[in-house]
Amino acid sequence: MHTPPKSEPAYAVASDDKPKPASETIEVFVKQWDWSFRYPNNVTGDELHLPVNLRTRLNMHAKDVLHSFYVPEFRLQQYIMPGPNINLIVTPKHIGRHRLKDALFKGTYFALMGANIQVESLEEYNQWLTKTEKEPKMRKNQALAEYSQSPKTWFKTGWYTVVPDQRASGRSALLTAVSKENT
């Protein structure tokens, strides 16, 4: 009901922009509490790299609860929910480094959820892709690191929290969900 196929992206396109096919598609995966991204050729990473001045489609998948894709510098926010396919088409206009935030509250390690966004020229983007394809690197899961140690706060309750996913990312589970939808 809320995501009819014709639903337009939240990003405002200027009126003279004719709908053009996106030239790049990136899968965005989010769960409690981290982000991961899958680029063409199955390159995966924990940073979002975007080529400048190119239309990039972000296919977003949430694993567990509602999340919100929020980039203050892009003036852009979109909720992601488990189930329906939600996608955004973005055309970054300036090279720069930004921070992707998850804006929608989602439990204990909510404040730790972020990812770097690098907007770069197409050559740099392709270089980064080939480099990452050869030597994929995954950052350690920040929520998991916090969970495994006692909080450094003055007052501790030790109340219940959802346990962060042990795997570096929930990609395998998400991939099966995605392939189910595609069939």
Add this chain to the structure above:
Amino acid sequence: MDNIIGYRESSTSQNEPENNWRRYFSFSTDHKVIGVQYMVMSFIFFLVGGLLAMVIRAELITPQSNVVDLPLYNGLFTLDGTIMIVLWIIPFNAGISNYLVPLMIGARDIAFPLLNAISFWMIPPGGILLLSSFLLPNSTAQTNWWSYPPISLQIPPGQPINGELIWIVSLVIIGISSIMGAVNFVTTIFWMRAPGMTFFRMPVFIWSVLSAQLLQLVNLPSLTGALILLLFDLNFGMQFFKPLENGDPIIYQHLFWFYSHPAVYIMTLPAFGIFAEVLPAFSRNPLFGDRSLAVASLGIAVVSIFVWVDHMFTSATPSWMRILFIVTSMLVAVPTGVKAFGWTATIWKSKLHLETPMLFAMGGAAMFLLGGVTGVMLAAVLFDIYLQNTHFIVGHFHYIVFNTITMAIFAAIYFWFPKITGRMYAEGWGKLHFWLTFISANLTFFPMLPVGLQGMVRRISSYDPRYQGWNVIASLGGFLLGVSILPFIGGNMVGSWLYGTRAVNNPWHATGLEWTTTSPPPQDNFDEIPVVKRPPYD
């Protein structure tokens, strides 16, 4: 007071006010006792909520999370929001309406006194139940005052008694109490007006209460129903809102905001009514355009039924729905604008008597401007998707709920304090209270607007160090706000109530029917039911 035939100076007015405090702890059916019970109880919850808020501000002084651990922090802001809305503002409004509605329309009591007492006595158990969740071994409710599924369904496995369950149960109890209260108020205002009191002879405060309580009747059942469905999901394995089991979490958002957006107007409308009573009294002018202001109350109520998607612009809402709700959300600005112009015109070029109630009313009405303007900004989708879930929303909302509504509540307490207690409050303490509150409230809530515009997300305990400056100001303001309540409690609520000088029947030269009876009013309110012959502010 020549507009009321049949009124005569009561012989009891020179007696000492009876100091029978025991009745405030009894199951009384007198609307005046119940009104005071509501107000005092909600004020105690206000203090509890304020303490929670000050712990939150203490956590936000530094960018790191170092005061309370994360589950407790989440519980703190969940309960701060819940307590302030359902246990402070809404019950306080119910209390002041309880006290004033029969007096202002010239009735002897409210329509269903027993139902009235029952609706009051449901709230303390609900509130204490909610607070008791802090004692649970697993956790209190941690999922913010909206409790969106599926996050709210993530409970400790195998523990059916948990904070979320307690949160739902206490909100359902309080919700049912509010619905019963609304039935009472609407019936009273429709059927129990004094002879000659036509609708347009009712004071604007009564119009505001009527509009707010009609909204409670129409919209509150949707929240109570949604919470019961959530309870089924939580404890009985249903899947109304579970997205991975073909449920739809967005339906919950619709049901929740269908009540919770109008809830802001349910809270604000009585505040508008208070401004409409206080401003004319202290400028010694009739209220400007009282009929338009009365109709505007109803206008706000009608439009606000159609604005709930304003909170869901980023929830994958289709474009046509977004555009529709931009229009309706902005439309609210029209009747509220009418109100703001009415208040301004009332005090325009007149000699102002700047006693404490007037200071609070003018301060509240002025700060409503900032709260209202930021609200209109947020009605626009393009602006809203940028600032949804940031501190800008927190700042906007607190400019409404604290800087407008709570200021109006203080204005009301000072304004009707002589009528309720039969004693005058201490002017010096009152002015000190006002200036401390006004300054610290702005120090606390203004910094949230710029820091939100810079993209600081709300509900976080650790943040980017570049946001720290504004947060330190907000935290210091928050602690000062905590201090500002002390002159109110010590100087006035305790000191003046016990030892204040005797109040005359109408210390403000105000025009409402409540000022024609003694202070405090006798058991049956009026020796003889008055007959109304003139408009309310003549």
